[in-house]
Amino acid sequence: MLHSFPANAGTEKYLPEKSIITLETEQTQRKKLAKEVCTLSQKNPNLDSVIKDRTLLDHIIVDEEHRLLYCYVPKVACTNWKRLLMVLMGKANTTNPLAIVADDSHRLNVFRRLDNYTGEEIRYRLDHFMKFMFIRHPFERLVSAFRNKFGQNSSSSDYFRSRYGRQIIKQYRANASEESLLRGHDVTFREFVQYIIDPRTVARANFNEHWRPMVDLCLPCTIQYNVIGKYESLMDDAWLVLEKANLNQKVSFPRSDRPSSTNSLVEEYTKHLTREELLHLYHIYEMDFRLFDYHSPGFD
Known part of the structure; x- marks a missing residue:
């Protein structure tokens, strides 16, 4: 089902501080480092073993309409990402993400998660949907x-x-x-x-x-994410996710979740x-x- 939105629903349009070329270069560097560390650590559980224990995929939210897979990491702006996805997926009675009560975005039955799919369906979505996660300094x-x-x-x-x-x-x-x-x-x-x-x-x-390690929540040594966003550059990286998904004309990431002190x-x-x-x-x-x-x- 298609949803219609006012331009940049709920928030003013955000323009990134960095150029898209710089943002893409940062992504290339982050993914390259992740691949190198995964290879050296030999902690690369193959997808077959992950699919056998699908509970490992329970933090990956699926947006079928917009072909998105979002691995949420608690304490890394996940409330606002969930709010935004609720707006995109028509699961809220508002087009303003910040008008959604935080607790409502965390209810178990709000989103379908990747662990609810069959092995074949999981593989297809990992191959064809845009995958993103956001990270933060562990301490x-x-x-x-x-x-x-x-x-x-x-x-x-x-x-x-x-x-x-x-x-x-x-x-x-x-x-x-x-x-x-x-x-x-x-x-x-x-x-x-x-x-x-x-x-x-x-x-x-x-x-x-x-407080579970981020690598255990999102399995970046098994799943090749299209965007690895950082809390320290939250707004620019969120903009990049929406730009890659062709959604920047529909919504903007809420500005309230800026990096704290x-x-x-x-x-x-x-x-x-x-x-x-x-x-x-x-x-x-x-x-x-x-x-x-x-x-x-x-x-x-």
Whole structure:
């Protein structure tokens, strides 16, 4: 079904700061590096094995009409991408992405995902649809997730404090108060990191999507993405996605999700970690650092 939109629905037209030639050159460099790192790491699960375990594809949203595959990474502007896709796919009663309640964009039944297709259908879409994902400095993403899920007062924070906070405090805090054990409301970043780097957590692959490595969410060593966008150049890279999909005359990416000041907070949060803890944390996200060309001083 075709939908009609006012030009650049919901947002003013955005013009990229860089030329399209520069943006395309950056994409070529990013994809080249990703391929090199994947080859050297020998972590290239073939598509056959991925299709056999289709749950690995559960973060890839399918837009049939516009022939798009979007792998969403929590804490990397995924709310606004989902809002925009809802507008494009006619799943909202508005043409303004920012008018869509954030929680509505995360409901499980809103989008069809690639893991819901047959093996043959998956292959066809991977071959013929435009594939894109967005990435962010791994430690920035982790701090953002911690602040959002453990530091705010919301129903989502209540869930994370109950589901993870109480367990983390019980395992990693000596002489925890009864209130902390009951509510899980005052987890520190260091305790959160101790939970993530704990061999028991790693062995169970017990990572919530908000802190699961980006390479595990989107499988860039198996799936050849047409655009690998960066949070640091969000607006330009989002423009490029829409330009490649011939959608820039229909919609613009919402400007509200500009890169935040999380970068300046990373040092503030990580300064309480020991060097050993920081090194273990780096190793958890090492493929994200290497494959997407991010740097952590002293560890790469």
